Amino acid sequence: MLDFLRFGIEWLPALLKGVPLTLALWVIAITLGCLLGLILCWARVYGNRLCYWISTVYIELFRGTPMLVQMFFIYLGLPHVGIVFDAFTAAVIAITLNSAAYQAEYFRGSVLSVPRGQMVAARACGMSKWQAIRHIMLPQALRRVIPQWSNEAIIELKFTSIAYTIGVVEITAIAQDIGSRTLDFFQVFLWAGLIYLVLTSTVASLLSWVERRTHVPGVTTN
């Protein structure tokens, strides 16, 4: 225990230097993934046949292959056809594209769970399809999706650690580096795990606060 604390005092400041990059990677990817996910969901639920198929193929492709393979493909594969990204950008793109596929499916499930009559009533009073989606369907679907979306957000937060494999200097990469210098992998990865745990539980409680704040009686997942 004393060892653990002593190790922490010595190396925690260095490990924490990885937090901003981990959070930046996560925030950017989850936000862009959310926007792309909404578009994919729109295409699949409301789009014409072409939009539906493009969206479906995209979603199946990204959910059916490992994120690590996607990241390697973007960072190491694409340069062969002349498309080069730095490691951080490649990691953002990989996590964004992957997360979008999952978010799209959660959004879709949520939109489909809004009772049909809501759309009908909105159209019946003269709203256009777009207005009905914007003012009636989306606010309800977004409220209903928060629990699942929180899970997805937290999974992606943990997935930022694989950016280490392409050389992004985030928490895991720093831990690996400290480990090889001190040869105390046991301590360093306990500390790294602890940092992730603090981050994920903070995010979880933040999102459950959002869920409570936006709660409306009668608009729930079950």
Added chain:
Amino acid sequence: MTDDLVLDVRDVKKSYEGLEVLKGIGFGLRRGETKVLVGPSGSGKSTLLRCINHLTPPDEGRIFLSGEEVLEKNIDAMRARIGFVFQDFNLFSHLTVLDNVRICQVKVKGVAADVATERAQQELERVGLGDKASAYPAELSGGQQQRVSIARALAMDPDVLLFDEPTSALDPELTGEVVRVMQKLASDGMTMVVVTHEMSFARQAADELIFMENGYIIEQGPPQQLFSSAANDRTRAFLNVIAEHG
């Protein structure tokens, strides 16, 4: 003659996958008139109402609202002038009662926010729910929800109101409050088409009773006349049955 018709439905036909549900329906409604539509289950009453505002676009026939034809290309503007009250209310669950009555005024008609609020409050008073403005739909009884949905339709200042069995989803003890609101609207001179089994409403408020069966209108006339001496056997049988149950 046709000029003063608020609603003019001409020879409307509608099929679902080969099953002809409306086989040529026509009727008209003058300003301030209330017509009650009755008929056995599956006779096409809901389909007819939904054809009027193209929730279900008709296959054939024409519909005119205050002389203007309802078409696919002007449908949103026309729907803003046709109030629709659903059997299961369909209030917007994420909005307060007040916002339910405000939102279409603001988003569809472009009414200023404060004007819409005032109008919404006024219509809520009219249906007896002025004190529920800040409640959410899930916090109201079915009867209250239906009255809010009537207020939502009224706030749009519609040319005509269509009701599709507005009391059928309610517990029996809650139908009265909704029927009373509808009776008040009828006597205030609202123009309405009402599908209902509430024969007390038909008797008191309807200018005309329209009896539908199998996709046709088979008889229509003043309710007193139909109740006492319907010409058609089936109309008579049907009215007797609902008179006993209602």
